[in-house]
Amino acid sequence: MQNAALEYDYTVSKWFTYLAIIFGIVGMSIGVFIAFELAFPELNNLFGQYGTFSRLRPIHTNVVAFGFTLSGIFGTFYYVSQRVLKVSIAESKFVHGVGKLHFWLYLLLAAWLVVSELLGYTTSKEYAEMEWPLDLLTVVVWVLWGMAMFGLIGMRREKTLYISMWYYIATFLGVAMLYLFNNMEVPTYLVTGMGDWMKSVSMYSGTNDALVQWWYGHNAVAFVFTVPIIAIIYYYLPKESGQPVFSYKLSLLSFWGLMFVYLWAGGHHLIYSTVPDWMQTMGSIFSVILILPSWGSAINMLLTMKGEWNQLKESPLIKFMVLASTFYMLSTLEGPIQAIKSVNALAHFTDWIPGHVHDGTLGWVAFMIIASALHMAPRYYKREIYSRKLMEMQFWIQTTGIVLYFSSMWIAGITQGMMWRAVDQYGNLAYSFIDTVTVLHPYYTIRAIGGTLFVIGLFLWAYNFVKTMQSEKVLEKEPAFASPMGA
Amino acid sequence: MFHWLEKRPFFFSVGVFLVIAFAGLIEIVPDFAQASRPVAGTKPYTLLQIAGRQTYIKDSCNACHSQLIRPFKSETDRYGPYSLSGEYAYDRPFLWGSKRTGPDLHRVGEYRTTDWHENHMWEPTSVVPGSIMPAYKHMFHQNVDLETAYAEALTDKIVFNVPYDQPGMPKLGNSKEDFPAAQKMALEEAKKIAAEMKNQDVKDAVARGEIPEIVALIAYLNSLH
Numbered sequence: 001m002q003n004a005a006l007e008y009d010y011t012v013s014k015w016f017t018y019l020a021i022i023f024g025i026v027g028m029s030i031g032v033f034i035a036f037e038l039a040f041p042e043l044n045n046l047f048g049q050y051g052t053f054s055r056l057r058p059i060h061t062n063v064v065a066f067g068f069t070l071s072g073i074f075g076t077f078y079y080v081s082q083r084v085l086k087v088s089i090a091e092s093k094f095v096h097g098v099g100k101l102h103f104w105l106y107l108l109l110a111a112w113l114v115v116s117e118l119l120g121y122t123t124s125k126e127y128a129e130m131e132w133p134l135d136l137l138t139v140v141v142w143v144l145w146g147m148a149m150f151g152l153i154g155m156r157r158e159k160t161l162y163i164s165m166w167y168y169i170a171t172f173l174g175v176a177m178l179y180l181f182n183n184m185e186v187p188t189y190l191v192t193g194m195g196d197w198m199k200s201v202s203m204y205s206g207t208n209d210a211l212v213q214w215w216y217g218h219n220a221v222a223f224v225f226t227v228p229i230i231a232i233i234y235y236y237l238p239k240e241s242g243q244p245v246f247s248y249k250l251s252l253l254s255f256w257g258l259m260f261v262y263l264w265a266g267g268h269h270l271i272y273s274t275v276p277d278w279m280q281t282m283g284s285i286f287s288v289i290l291i292l293p294s295w296g297s298a299i300n301m302l303l304t305m306k307g308e309w310n311q312l313k314e315s316p317l318i319k320f321m322v323l324a325s326t327f328y329m330l331s332t333l334e335g336p337i338q339a340i341k342s343v344n345a346l347a348h349f350t351d352w353i354p355g356h357v358h359d360g361t362l363g364w365v366a367f368m369i370i371a372s373a374l375h376m377a378p379r380y381y382k383r384e385i386y387s388r389k390l391m392e393m394q395f396w397i398q399t400t401g402i403v404l405y406f407s408s409m410w411i412a413g414i415t416q417g418m419m420w421r422a423v424d425q426y427g428n429l430a431y432s433f434i435d436t437v438t439v440l441h442p443y444y445t446i447r448a449i450g451g452t453l454f455v456i457g458l459f460l461w462a463y464n465f466v467k468t469m470q471s472e473k474v475l476e477k478e479p480a481f482a483s484p485m486g487a
Numbered sequence: 488m489f490h491w492l493e494k495r496p497f498f499f500s501v502g503v504f505l506v507i508a509f510a511g512l513i514e515i516v517p518d519f520a521q522a523s524r525p526v527a528g529t530k531p532y533t534l535l536q537i538a539g540r541q542t543y544i545k546d547s548c549n550a551c552h553s554q555l556i557r558p559f560k561s562e563t564d565r566y567g568p569y570s571l572s573g574e575y576a577y578d579r580p581f582l583w584g585s586k587r588t589g590p591d592l593h594r595v596g597e598y599r600t601t602d603w604h605e606n607h608m609w610e611p612t613s614v615v616p617g618s619i620m621p622a623y624k625h626m627f628h629q630n631v632d633l634e635t636a637y638a639e640a641l642t643d644k645i646v647f648n649v650p651y652d653q654p655g656m657p658k659l660g661n662s663k664e665d666f667p668a669a670q671k672m673a674l675e676e677a678k679k680i681a682a683e684m685k686n687q688d689v690k691d692a693v694a695r696g697e698i699p700e701i702v703a704l705i706a707y708l709n710s711l712h
Contacts, residue, residue: 037619037621038588038619041618041619041620041621044621044622045621045622048625049546049623049625049629052546052621052623053550053551053588053621054546054547054548054550054551054621055546055547057547057550058547058550120545120546121545122544122545122547123544123580124544124547124549124580124582125580126585150496153496159494160490160493160494161493161494161496161499166493166499166503169496169499169500169503170503170507173500173503173504173507174503174507177504177507177508177511181511186642186646188635188638188639188641188642189638191638191641191642191645191646192637192638192641192642192645192662192663193663194634194635194637194638194663194666195632195634195635195636195637195638195639196632196634196635196638199541199635199638199639201579201580201639201642201643201646201647202579202580202581204579204580205575205576205577205578205579205581205647206572206573206574206575206576206577206578206579206581207572207575207581209578209579209580209581210575210581210583211514211515212515213580213581215511215514215515252489256506259503259506259507260506260507260509260510262507263507263508263509263510263511264510264514266514267514269585272557272558272559273555273557273570273583274555274570274571274572274575275572279514282514286510345557345559348557349553349584349585349586349587350586350587351586353585353586354586420561420562420565421559421561423561428564429561429564429565433565433589433590434615434616434617434618437588437589437617437618437619438617
């Protein structure tokens with residue numbers, strides 16, 4: 001046994017982090033553009049059929065969820081796993097090769113996805129829009145990730161898996177199961193020998209299709225926006241703050257509780273639809289129960305800062321992560337509220353739903369990915385972070401953006417939901433549909449401005465990251481805890 | 488037990504998988520046969536309607552329009568009778584949507600006409616002042632891919648036993664060789680719609696034997712009852 005510190009190999013981790021920055025900017029800029037389209041519909045005609053809200057919306061969701069977020073997750077995975085397993089990926093040429101192939105095929109898939117969706121190839125199923133050849137490539141990419149993961153686990157020196165690894169493993173398994181079942185489709189060319197080879201029909205029809213889709217759709221949120229992000233915070237917050245995780249037992253309860261409860265909650269997307277009533281009720285109830293494991297993780301993280309709250313003032317990185325867990329608590333309270341039948345009757349189909357999604361994705365997911373990338377930068381390059389001030393600025397600009405986003409969407413959603421059901425003194429509907437659209441103009445404008453602020457923050461993030469790479473000041477050794485940063 | 492699992496990645500993974508697979512097993516399996524039975528009067532889509540549905544999907548109309556009327560008075564007053572599970576028996580994929588930036592369309596065929604759709608898709612504000620819907624002018628000069636639509640319908644028939652060619656049901660045929668006949672029928676159907684439209688380019692195209700996307704889309708929208 002050697003006693004020298006391990007030299008980890010961050011090649012693949014870096015590549016994915018660069019991609020996260022690029023996809024974040026691209027995906028969210030498209031988001032801002034389509035947000036402005038809702039406020040100013042003339043914009044829809046700028047790029048012919050390729051620039052309409054409807055064509056771009058799936059591209060926005062896919063690039064952000066599966067481009068930005070997954071890149072961020074993979075970037076942290078190839079960093080965290082080596083460190084908590086006490087093994088360098090470079091120790092095995094094979095596993096390292098698998099990691100690199102994972103990256104390149106993933107990049108190919110992402111490019112293919114954007115082009116095919118621009119051209120109108122979509123299965124229409126939300127967050128599962130990719131047509132069958134892309135689905136097959138997704139399976140390959142996912143299996144490669146699994147091979148890298150279990151390869152590293154097989155080589156590990158530290159026998160006990162750290163909490164973050166539990167969550168990465170669960171992400172791998174959960175997405176694999178959900179994705180396979182929801183994307184069962186029959187390529188029409190293979191059956192009939194004619195027509196477009198990219199097209200397929202869903203294996204399920206009508207209500208069944210809806211049931212499988214939202215079992216998937218909701219849990220794609222679980223296993224892309226929640227589970228792996230918890231993996232990230234369990235590593236980076238204790239590491240950056242130098243504080244041990246508050247409670248092992250709480251992390252156990254939260255992990256196994258989340259695994260069991262989350263999958264039931266998909267039914268809350270189908271309340272008052274034609275799926276059986278008992279499933280809708282199960283969806284409601286389990287969504288409410290979901291508060292327990294969700295808040296368990298969030299509270300565990302917040303209490304990790306116990307006695308060290310001064311760090312919140314001193315370090316913008318800690319700010320990002322603490323606010324992220326707070327947003328996680330907010331959106332995991334909001335979700336269950338929307339899953340209660342009477343609230344759902346009002347909220348479903350309105351802008352309150354995208355509002356809810358965005359306080360989670362911007363406040364929790366994006367903040368954690370931003371913070372983790374900046375925590376890794378000094379370790380990647382052995383240089384201090386370029387600017388604390390810039391990070392502070394980014395934090396406040398983006399936080400303002402998120403608040404504008406969700407508060408305008410809450411108001412818009414509830415306004416519209418109330419107007420849809422309002423009646424006059426004779427019991428007739430009080431508003432025609434278009435009245436409930438034009439009234440939203442100010443909120444759509446505010447939302448688009450909120451989104452713009454967030455994207456401005458991303459540019460600051462990218463700038464700070466690049467300047468860190470190029471900085472003259474070289475660190476003599478890797479920082480143990482708090483990341484060093486320039487003024 | 489947990490300490491034991493945390494040192495054994497294989498058993499740990501098996502444990503996680505069992506715990507997450509549980510809900511799906513309980514929720515999805517029991518209902519499958521039940522929900523897919525069509526209600527009386529539900530017919531599969533004609534070839535032209537399938538082509539229109541593909542256009543609807545291609546431009547992600549479902550990003551802003553639902554096709555699910557919930558059982559509330561405010562919804563049945565606005566959109567018609569609430570939706571029944573069996574009405575969707577031939578919908579692959581389902582198109583319920585998750586957001587109503589625009590109104591529900593599940594029964595739009597009951598209260599909108601070919602003429603209305605033509606004006607609306609060309610310039611939404613001409614019929615609905617204040618509308619924020621994009622204009623879909625490209626659908627007027629871009630043709631549908633009828634072969635792909637036929638491939639989809641035929642797959643429905645072969646793989647999923649959708650009752651084409653049965654008494655009272657739309658005609659389709661049994662193989663690639665039957666496509667020309669089906670194409671002819673689709674064209675006849677398209678001509679009827681084009682006759683009610685006023686756009687000269689569309690009329691000319693249909694007269695030449697082409698089917699612009701807008702014609703198929705209107706056929707599909709008119710079929711939604």
